[in-house]
Amino acid sequence: MTEDSISIFRPATADEKANFVEIGKKNSLDIFLGKLANTQQEYQREYKPFCTHCARVDFEKKIRDVAAEYNSSNPDVGVSGVFKFEEFKKYGDMTRFELVDTKDTREEKLVDRIRNVVIIGKEYTFKCKVRGCGLTVFVPNEDLPKMEALLNKDTKKKE
């Protein structure tokens, strides 16, 4: 059994619990969703797309897998599974996404008492290649270089 094994057959220590959630344990979905929301916010701050939909679907699938394993095993066999929070990385991996659209974000502003439409930033629409989930990231004007850097890095990776 390797270190990355997802099966544990003993209660996790507090240290370990900071890094994963035990599937099927009481509140495991709540713990997962809380950590998911935090992770999404971290990505959002950096304007990185993050597919929460896939993360949730995969987690629910894991719960079903663990439950099925539990139901088909001898009750004396401790069936357990864990979701490691580092697995969240793959839901925010730029290679997971395809940029499908960009458009200016406009806002009405009062300039010298005249109503003006100004461009305040850009919306980047991505498609998650795994399940086709669509997600949009808004980037204000001042942070557009950050997004461009992110997209260029991704292009370079492909070459």
Ligand SMILES: [Zn+2]
């Ligand atoms: Zn997805």
